[in-house]
Amino acid sequence: xxxxxxxxxxxxxxxxxxxxxxxxxxxxxxxxxxxxxxxxxxxxxxxxxxxxxxxxxxxxxxxxxxxxxxxxxxxxxxxxxxxxxxxxxxxxxxxxxxxxxxxxxxxxxxxxxxxxxxxxxxxxxxxxxxxxxxxxxxxxxxxxxx
Numbered sequence: 001x002x003x004x005x006x007x008x009x010x011x012x013x014x015x016x017x018x019x020x021x022x023x024x025x026x027x028x029x030x031x032x033x034x035x036x037x038x039x040x041x042x043x044x045x046x047x048x049x050x051x052x053x054x055x056x057x058x059x060x061x062x063x064x065x066x067x068x069x070x071x072x073x074x075x076x077x078x079x080x081x082x083x084x085x086x087x088x089x090x091x092x093x094x095x096x097x098x099x100x101x102x103x104x105x106x107x108x109x110x111x112x113x114x115x116x117x118x119x120x121x122x123x124x125x126x127x128x129x130x131x132x133x134x135x136x137x138x139x140x141x142x143x144x145x146x
Contacts, residue, residue, distance in 0.1 A: 012060030019055020
């Protein structure tokens with residue numbers, strides 16, 4: 001198995017655990033027992049599994065950014081499409097979103113805004129890191145030429 005797929009599997013595992021934790025956090029206002037009593041324990045388990053799957057896909061697909069031949073734009077758009085497709089498929093299948101309700105569009109819009117904010121933060125971090133690397137290369141080159 002290539003290094004890329006090993007990293008993808010590792011990130012997906014971390015994402016699954018985080019997804020389950022986030023899924024549990026969404027259930028806290030209802031209480032686990034209350035949710036299980038009303039909807040059934042199988043529905044509770046399914047909710048947590050789908051939350052985990054959503055986390056696994058989102059974290060696992062971040063390895064796209066390590067594809068050096070791809071531009072940042074291509075990586076971002078690919079990851080965004082994977083993340084939103086997964087969110088919509090799971091969200092509608094699980095009943096988290098109702099296509100007849102206007103709130104669904106707001107929730108999806110919020111997901112897009114949050115995605116953009118995270119991307120912007122990561123872009124700035126990468127840009128700062130590249131500046132540091134370039135400065136270190138210039139200093140190394142000057143020291144070498146002296």
